[in-house]
Amino acid sequence: MAPGQKLYPRATVKKIVKAHSNCNISKNVDVTIFLDYVLFMQSLIKEAAIESKKGGERGITARSVRKVTADTLTKFKG
Amino acid sequence: MSNSNTPSGRTPSQLKLVTPSQRAISADPPTTLRRSQRTPVTASGRKVPVATTPHGRAAIRALDSRRAAIFTPNNHGAASRRRSLRDLQRETPRDPLRALSRLLAPQTQPLPSSSSPDDTPKTESDTGILSGFVDDEDDDDGPPLHRPRLSLPIEDDDDNDDDDIHPHRSQVLDDENFTMQSIEMPRRAISEQASRPSFPLGRMSDYYGNLEDEEPTYDPAFFPPMDAIDEDAAASAGGMDDWQRDEISYAQLNSDERRATGRESDFGIIIPQIPEGNESTFMINVEAAESPSPEPNEPFEEPFEPLEEQSHVHFEDEVMEDGQGGYELESEPELDEGAGDMEIRAATVGDGGRVGKKKKKPGIKVSRHGIEYKSLPSATVKRLAQTFAKTSGARGKISPDALTAIMQASEWFFEQLGDDLGAFAKHAGRRTIDESDMLQIMRRQRQINSSTTPFSLAQRFLPRELLQDLRMPPPAPVKQVRKGKAHAGNERDEEIT
Numbered sequence: 001m002a003p004g005q006k007l008y009p010r011a012t013v014k015k016i017v018k019a020h021s022n023c024n025i026s027k028n029v030d031v032t033i034f035l036d037y038v039l040f041m042q043s044l045i046k047e048a049a050i051e052s053k054k055g056g057e058r059g060i061t062a063r064s065v066r067k068v069t070a071d072t073l074t075k076f077k078g
Numbered sequence: 079m080s081n082s083n084t085p086s087g088r089t090p091s092q093l094k095l096v097t098p099s100q101r102a103i104s105a106d107p108p109t110t111l112r113r114s115q116r117t118p119v120t121a122s123g124r125k126v127p128v129a130t131t132p133h134g135r136a137a138i139r140a141l142d143s144r145r146a147a148i149f150t151p152n153n154h155g156a157a158s159r160r161r162s163l164r165d166l167q168r169e170t171p172r173d174p175l176r177a178l179s180r181l182l183a184p185q186t187q188p189l190p191s192s193s194s195p196d197d198t199p200k201t202e203s204d205t206g207i208l209s210g211f212v213d214d215e216d217d218d219d220g221p222p223l224h225r226p227r228l229s230l231p232i233e234d235d236d237d238n239d240d241d242d243i244h245p246h247r248s249q250v251l252d253d254e255n256f257t258m259q260s261i262e263m264p265r266r267a268i269s270e271q272a273s274r275p276s277f278p279l280g281r282m283s284d285y286y287g288n289l290e291d292e293e294p295t296y297d298p299a300f301f302p303p304m305d306a307i308d309e310d311a312a313a314s315a316g317g318m319d320d321w322q323r324d325e326i327s328y329a330q331l332n333s334d335e336r337r338a339t340g341r342e343s344d345f346g347i348i349i350p351q352i353p354e355g356n357e358s359t360f361m362i363n364v365e366a367a368e369s370p371s372p373e374p375n376e377p378f379e380e381p382f383e384p385l386e387e388q389s390h391v392h393f394e395d396e397v398m399e400d401g402q403g404g405y406e407l408e409s410e411p412e413l414d415e416g417a418g419d420m421e422i423r424a425a426t427v428g429d430g431g432r433v434g435k436k437k438k439k440p441g442i443k444v445s446r447h448g449i450e451y452k453s454l455p456s457a458t459v460k461r462l463a464q465t466f467a468k469t470s471g472a473r474g475k476i477s478p479d480a481l482t483a484i485m486q487a488s489e490w491f492f493e494q495l496g497d498d499l500g501a502f503a504k505h506a507g508r509r510t511i512d513e514s515d516m517l518q519i520m521r522r523q524r525q526i527n528s529s530t531t532p533f534s535l536a537q538r539f540l541p542r543e544l545l546q547d548l549r550m551p552p553p554a555p556v557k558q559v560r561k562g563k564a565h566a567g568n569e570r571d572e573e574i575t
């Protein structure tokens with residue numbers, strides 16, 4: 001990450017998880033949540049890149065992302 | 079000693095045979111021979127370095143064998159040696175006979191093949207090898223031997239048939255008992271089914287009803303002896319009782335009505351009722367088979383179906399309410415159409431108002447619990463995706479369609495994560511999602527293990543500003559660092575949003 005970049009919106013992440021879990025969120029969890037999300041994104045993009053290469057596409061396309069989404073979500077199921 | 083000396087002088091090949099024979103002999107009479115051998119040999123062996131005579135060599139070997147026998151367990155080794163040597167000695171005169179037999183074996187092969195090849199191994203296999211050779215000698219004489227073999231397999235077949243039949247008899251009886259019991263059960267159950275079209279608790283009765291309709295599932299379970307006897311009847315057709323033959327023929331003739339035959343054989347007298355019962359049962363079972371066949375699946379599906387329905391409902395609500403969100407949560411192949419529809423809606427309706435370039439502020443969504451939330455800003459997602467796309471070797475560019483798909487995936491991810499976190503927290507009896515829940519989830523996702531701590535992951539993946547904030551608190555174990563991180567994050571929260 002470039003140093004000067006804007007940080008991720010912590011409150012948004014917190015609200016999203018709070019809405020989905022219907023639970024309160026303690027103070028320090030959202031960083032870990034975002035960390036997990038970053039890991040998820042890494043895995044997703046990596047798999048999508050592999051899939052797009054396999055399909056002979058250039059760059060990451062929506063098709064490859066969609067194809068990989070289910071597996072990656074399953075991988076990140078708690 | 080005389081035996082040992084004479085062959086030792088002959089050939090080196092027989093020396094091998096001879097030297098153990100000396101061991102054996104020396105082991106057998108312990109005292110006298112040792113003394114007689116020791117005194118000259120030890121003296122000569124010690125004084126003269128090289129043993130010249132064959133006697134001396136044999137004596138040295140005997141000494142070595144004694145030492146070996148001393149250091150090794152004595153009795154068993156000596157006994158085995160003796161036995162093996164004796165066998166060798168016994169077998170040696172028969173070697174030419176063996177060679178003869180081996181030479182003659184290909185010539186004598188047609189004779190056993192002409193007699194009956196299958197029967198000979200049965201008789202001879204049990205007997206030993208030596209007796210086999212003796213039998214080979216007799217085979218040359220042997221047509222009289224073949225005759226009893228022809229007679230024997232017949233007896234064997236009879237015995238085998240008897241052996242095969244006896245368990246079948248018992249099985250038939252047992253299985254008739256089973257059918258007695260099993261058929262009484264389904265009849266009651268069927269009658270109950272007729273009265274109870276709804277789900278009776280007696281699932282077994284339902285299965286019986288189904289199985290009666292479906293022969294292939296029912297027959298192997300309750301009529302194994304019938305099939306087995308059929309096969310045996312086709313194969314052997316040997317000693318069968320008339321009763322069994324009748325049953326078999328009956329079953330074979332009425333193969334369509336095997337269930338009925340079983341019942342008739344069981345109930346016997348009540349033959350006219352059975353077709354009625356069958357008809358009625360068939361009629362009922364058609365109804366009952368249609369209704370209960372999904373039943374056993376339902377209890378498994380029941381906990382899932384409402385969830386899916388709820389989720390679908392909520393997704394649809396989200397999609398309907400979001401409008402500009404442009405995310406269709408139902409399934410992937412529909413995503414194109416759904417996204418297109420959503421984009422059209424977003425363009426036309428514009429509920430949230432701000433569609434912007436790339437849905438910069440996606441609209442408010444409603445979660446399953448009815449809580450509104452904003453989805454993650456696409457800029458953040460795109461930045462993350464671009465970063466990882468560069469690192470993964472692909473181009474840094476991400477098309478808007480791909481970004482939509484990624485946003486959708488992250489949406490699903492957060493929903494899944496929220497569900498899991500809520501489940502974990504509720505399981506712990508909390509109303510607040512704690513860090514332990516998140517750590518537990520990451521542990522279950524195999525993201526954290528003994529070598530990978532969350533702090534190291536954070537150091538790798540989180541932005542440097544956050545890391546600087548993380549490092550602001552005093553260096554400490556991970557959890558304290560996280561607490562400091564949280565404090566810093568909360569301060570930053572207000573700044574960012």
